[in-house]
Amino acid sequence: MTFLAKLKQSFGTTFSFFSDSYAELKKVRWPSRKELTSYSIVVLVTVIVVAIYFWVLDIGISQLVELIV
Structure with missing residues (x-):
């Protein structure tokens, strides 16, 4: 060729x-404006909950390491 x-x-x-x-x-x-707003709120709440979970987990592990060291 x-x-x-x-x-x-x-x-x-x-x-x-x-x-x-x-x-x-x-x-x-395509989603309507109402659907888009509700989906966005669900995503933001989920991100905040997961961030708080990992923050608390990080503090717990830090305290555990402090006790060991």
Whole structure:
């Protein structure tokens, strides 16, 4: 296969990829503003709870190491 043929084929697959991607994005059901707000709140609360859990765990392990040393 010649260089120009490979180049033409790669541009064809690139354009095909973007057109297929655009077609798939049109099929997506995007969340409403209310759903997006509730999902964001769930994520933030989860992150805060996990951060507090690891903070308490870190303090406990630090105290344990202090007692050992």
